[in-house]
Amino acid sequence: MLPQLAHAATASAHATQVFLLPHGTTALPTAAAGDLPEAARAYIETALADHQKLVHLNHFSHQHYYVVLADKPTADQRLEALRRSGHQLHSLLKAEKVAEVFIQNLTDEPAGALAMAEGLALTAYQFEGYKTDEKSRKAPALTTITLVGDAATAAEVSALAHVLQGVALARDLVNAPVNKLNAEQFAERMAAAGDEAGYTTDILDLARIEALRMGGLLAVNLGSPEPPTFSILEWKPANAQNAKPYVLVGKGVVFDTGGLSLKPTPNSMDLMKCDMAGGAAVAGTLYALAKNQVPLHVIGLVPATDNRPGGLAFVPGDVITMHSGLTVEVKNTDAEGRLLLADALSFAKKYDPELVIDLATLTGAAVRAIGTEGSAVLGTAGAPTVQQLHAAGHRTHERLVEFPLWDEYADHIKSDIADLSNLGKGEAGHISAAKFLERFAEGYPWLHLDIAGPAFLTAPDNYRGKGGTGVGVRLLYEFLTKQLNTLNK
Structure with a gap:
């Protein structure tokens, strides 16, 4: 509100x-x-x-x-x-x-x-x-x-109002508990927001996810009594200025117990309703773009499930085959977000995108590195794109700290029996997680935002408030709208 x-x-x-x-x-x-x-x-x-x-x-x-x-x-x-x-x-x-x-x-x-x-x-x-x-x-x-x-002009006020409504949408989604917002309800809420704002939503159900062989999403969902979803949000106005779409990917783990690699509680598991903040930010950004009729073609991908230890839950030691065909050895079921994102990043290739940006509450390592004051950014996009994203971060005060993806970090995610391990070494966890994602983001420029620090605050902090902050919405809206300047040159 x-x-x-x-x-x-x-x-x-x-x-x-x-x-x-x-x-x-x-x-x-x-x-x-x-x-x-x-x-x-x-x-x-x-x-x-x-x-x-x-x-x-x-x-x-x-x-x-x-x-x-x-x-x-x-x-x-x-x-x-x-x-x-x-x-x-x-x-x-x-x-x-x-x-x-x-x-x-x-x-x-x-x-x-x-x-x-x-x-x-x-x-x-x-x-x-x-x-x-x-x-x-x-x-x-x-x-x-x-x-x-x-x-300000009336148009500027209206545009700001729509962006803030996008932030509020993301905050509302993050603040909702899993018994009010499971994967299916999350998808339905994003679709309802699209109906209001003007973007379209295609919700892939379990059968379609299985048909696409999204092994990462399916593995994480094995312990849940409720099915996963994979939501495709699309804003494609008739006057879109970009020939190739920008694709936003958001982690949608609606609750993360850690699976069989169970998280401790309190002060860890009890906050994990926020683990879909990346997906919420994607929905909030698409909402703002559509409400403001921004002439850009933008697609959002949100794989969603909860991660529980019940039933046939995946276990450490399992080997799963991903949407891309790569195999992954599961070393820790609490390193699940990268499995969802990997399938979505592989799926994104079909769009021949101009740029892919993913957002995820992915690692505690990012929080330990820079706290709640900013997000980590890593990826393969060129320096000018990274600089433009940094500029948007400073403009909105959703600041970014860049970390490297040196070749040596690939050693952190080696497996003896599969193409990759889903867990790196004890140090540089946010980098090894991004290095894992890099293997699935081939063929297009890509940036990864680890928003684990600022996505959910346990105490009030200025205008960011307490609870879900909606981080990423203002940042991505600012970045994407500024791309119009480049496209029109």
């Missing part, structure tokens, strides 16, 4: 307003002063002279907030500071039970109000959940964020 974003020529009378001011402001510009009494103006200007970055003026019937643009060396950093100011502002609006706020941008930062609205809206997000007690089901106070006049 998110506040609505809107655009208006002017703020309504006695409205709660936020004024974005240039760095170094000590005297209120006329547009921010309005009909303030002299004492109120003096109060604000004294606070600004004292270098306060967020000043609140309570008129009792309405509120005024003054936010000073941070002195940062790059535009990306200034926009992130404004998102964080939106988070800080939300607590003040919540305390005053403000239902609608109007934002005016009086700085030279053209995207300033959009960034403020982004941070504010993402902070205000609430997962509706399953509470039945009316006292505990409090509706959010903030319902509307309106950008005023030249703060």
Whole structure:
């Protein structure tokens, strides 16, 4: 659940307003002063002279907030500071039970109000959940964020709203427990989102997955009482600018017990409803692209199942034959996500893609390497593509750290009896996992994003919140829409 974003020529009378001011402001510009009494103006200007970055003026019937643009060396950093100011502002609006706020941008930062609205809206997000007690089901106070006049165009506000709806979709999916979102329900939710946004969905059932010989997905599903799914999401507008599609692949393990290589609990297994965050990000990205009618052909592939130790569950030592025909020795059933992704990456070759990007909560090694502050990126795409993805990461503050795929890492996944082992050595686990995936991503440029750190947070963290963050949606939307500039040259 998110506040609505809107655009208006002017703020309504006695409205709660936020004024974005240039760095170094000590005297209120006329547009921010309005009909303030002299004492109120003096109060604000004294606070600004004292270098306060967020000043609140309570008129009792309405509120005024003054936010000073941070002195940062790059535009990306200034926009992130404004998102964080939106988070800080939300607590003040919540305390005053403000239902609608109007934002005016009086700085030279053209995207300033959009960034403020982004941070504010993402902070205000609430997962509706399953509470039945009316006292505990409090509706959010903030319902509307309106950008005023030249703060942004109506089209820009609408585009941002759709991107944030994509983030909220991904968060909702990640936050849902497996008894409310098994593989079939996950596929149905993605299809329903496609019906709303305009992308198409083809859900492959067990029989079709078996016919395609997706040995990785089928092996992981063996211990589950419920069947797997393989969802193909496609946004192909008539005016698509790319001749070959961009393909996004998302890991869709709706719950991961670790299988027979059982995870410990608490603090490990109990968080594993988030193990489909990569698939959720793919759905959220397709949703945003379709809602905004972005002229790109983009395909999403989401293999989905839970990983359980029951029934005929696969065991360490098994050898499975993948969709590509390669054989894999299972050394650990908790290294299951790469098996699903491998089948999907092999399947992606049929599209002759321009680029394939996969997203997965794949390894604890990535979390240990860079924490929850960013994601690991590895792959075979050229340096210009990687640089463009890095730029998108800085623009959205969903930052990436690149790791190598040197030839020597292939030794980490050797098997005595099969083409590959699904488990590497004790060190560099995120790299050996990507090296495994590389064998199935041949014939096209490919990038792997290990989002295990930022996908799900156990404590509130700024506008990312607590629980599912929707990481990857804003990053991929920014990256893909910027490809239009390259295509149109």
